[in-house]
Amino acid sequence: MNQQVIGFVPEQTVVGRYRWTICALLFFATTINYLDRQVLSLLAPMLSKEFGWSNTDYANITATFQFVYAISMLFAGRVIDRMGTKRAYVLAIVVWSLGAIGHAYAISIGEAANGILTTLGLAAVPVSIIGFMVGRAVLAIGEAGNFPAAIKATAEYFPKKERSFATGIFNSGANVGAILAPLTVPVIAAYWGWQAAFISIGAIGFVWMIAWMWLYDTPERQPRLSKAELAYINSDSIAAAPASGAVVAPKSSWFKLLGYRQTWSFVFGKFMTDGVWWFFLFWLPKYMSAQYGISATDMIVPLAVLYSMTMVGSIGGGWLPTWFINRGSDIYHGRMRAMLTIALFPLVVLLAQPLGYLSFWVPVILIGVGASAHQAWSANLFTTVSDMFPKHAVGSVVGIGGMAGGLGGVLLTKLGGWLFDHYGALGELQTGYMIMFSICALAYLVAWIVMKALVPAHREITDL
Numbered sequence: 001m002n003q004q005v006i007g008f009v010p011e012q013t014v015v016g017r018y019r020w021t022i023c024a025l026l027f028f029a030t031t032i033n034y035l036d037r038q039v040l041s042l043l044a045p046m047l048s049k050e051f052g053w054s055n056t057d058y059a060n061i062t063a064t065f066q067f068v069y070a071i072s073m074l075f076a077g078r079v080i081d082r083m084g085t086k087r088a089y090v091l092a093i094v095v096w097s098l099g100a101i102g103h104a105y106a107i108s109i110g111e112a113a114n115g116i117l118t119t120l121g122l123a124a125v126p127v128s129i130i131g132f133m134v135g136r137a138v139l140a141i142g143e144a145g146n147f148p149a150a151i152k153a154t155a156e157y158f159p160k161k162e163r164s165f166a167t168g169i170f171n172s173g174a175n176v177g178a179i180l181a182p183l184t185v186p187v188i189a190a191y192w193g194w195q196a197a198f199i200s201i202g203a204i205g206f207v208w209m210i211a212w213m214w215l216y217d218t219p220e221r222q223p224r225l226s227k228a229e230l231a232y233i234n235s236d237s238i239a240a241a242p243a244s245g246a247v248v249a250p251k252s253s254w255f256k257l258l259g260y261r262q263t264w265s266f267v268f269g270k271f272m273t274d275g276v277w278w279f280f281l282f283w284l285p286k287y288m289s290a291q292y293g294i295s296a297t298d299m300i301v302p303l304a305v306l307y308s309m310t311m312v313g314s315i316g317g318g319w320l321p322t323w324f325i326n327r328g329s330d331i332y333h334g335r336m337r338a339m340l341t342i343a344l345f346p347l348v349v350l351l352a353q354p355l356g357y358l359s360f361w362v363p364v365i366l367i368g369v370g371a372s373a374h375q376a377w378s379a380n381l382f383t384t385v386s387d388m389f390p391k392h393a394v395g396s397v398v399g400i401g402g403m404a405g406g407l408g409g410v411l412l413t414k415l416g417g418w419l420f421d422h423y424g425a426l427g428e429l430q431t432g433y434m435i436m437f438s439i440c441a442l443a444y445l446v447a448w449i450v451m452k453a454l455v456p457a458h459r460e461i462t463d464l
Contacts, residue, residue: 030173033174034173043296046194060414079091094205096142096205111131158233178310270405273374320342
């Protein structure tokens with residue numbers, strides 16, 4: 001991977017390339033993040049049969065993750081800005097790894113939770129449902145720290161002209177995690193049980209934590225970073241801090257950040273589109289099982305192909321603005337033109353259900369195009385924050401947007417669960433999926449139009 005990056009950015013042969021080591025760490029963290037996140041969805045058909053879950057039950061479990069993730073994202077950005085990237089990332093991965101492992105003990109956790117509810121005089125919830133809800137909640141609290149921390153680390157280690165490409169690279173870890181999960185989780189569950197899948201995948205985060213603590217520090221304190229590379233990283237900063245380094249970055253309140261149209265542009269983009277990715281991530285195994293009768297082990301190849309396609313979108317989407325910039329666009333208009341181009345691709349998802357009778361490969365490929373477009377969109381959407389906000393505010397703005405994305409995901413998940421149960425009872429489950437696929441297909445164009453209306457031209461925030 002480093003050799004490809006070197007070819008793309010020839011300057012680093014002169015100034016050094018340690019920043020790409022940091023990018024690699026962020027890539028692997030995001031891979032682990034999505035591995036842990038996807039275990040439940042891959043085991044959902046098996047667990048639904050074992051515990052008798054309806055689509056609404058499953059929607060409630062996944063919505064718990066999204067709701068807690070949304071709220072945690074708001075505070076995660078603030079915590080990362082105040083704790084610093086290194087310590088905050090360690091805290092995040094410890095929490096989410098413990099949460100991932102905790103799913104294996106969902107029944108015991110559910111029994112304990114019901115005991116507490118009974119003591120308080122509240123109605124008990126089915127043990128399996130509340131147990132998995134608790135596991136998803138803990139996982140969400142930790143995983144909420146990944147993207148704000150990764151975006152902040154990218155802003156620290158990369159000049160603006162490289163950030164979308166670096167973001168595309170680390171964001172492609174989501175795709176790798178999504179590919180590795182169907183290749184490993186069903187096999188582990190088949191041979192050693194579903195509990196072993198949660199434990200073994202969840203434990204990987206602790207290995208990454210050791211590498212992070214060894215290799216990461218802020219650029220100014222990083223002994224492996226050359227002076228030339230540090231100067232290159234800071235080459236397009238608006239205002240450098242005094243040489244003494246005594247100035248502490250000011251803290252920006254949420255209310256002040258919400259006063260900027262740039263914040264609302266990012267927030268709306270996340271609200272409209274994050275839920276689409278999560279819908280694909282959490283519901284595709286259920287869709288393939290319900291519509292085509294495909295078992296968990298038989299899903300390995302289709303899901304691996306689908307998520308392999310998304311890697312093209314993640315890295316290619318990070319490169320696309322550069323194509324426009326090299327042809328005369330400024331950074332903002334180059335990015336927005338790239339995002340408009342990307343927003344057109346999910347429209348093919350409209351054909352997934354009408355043409356699905358031909359073969360299950362038809363929706364797999366078409367949804368793969370839509371999911372790939374999401375990753376391309378996401379790489380650019382995240383970078384709009386570091387393009388326009390000072391480094392000390394990036395984590396907080398990403399956190400606010402992440403909360404909005406999580407709430408959008410909750411709404412989409414709950415809607416999906418209700419539609420699938422409603423139309424499933426009528427014997428018309430395909431109608432429910434057609435409605436959901438239509439929402440997913442159109443979300444990006446709507447998001448782009450509103451974002452462009454809010455911020456018609458680039459305006460950097462300098463008064464924070």
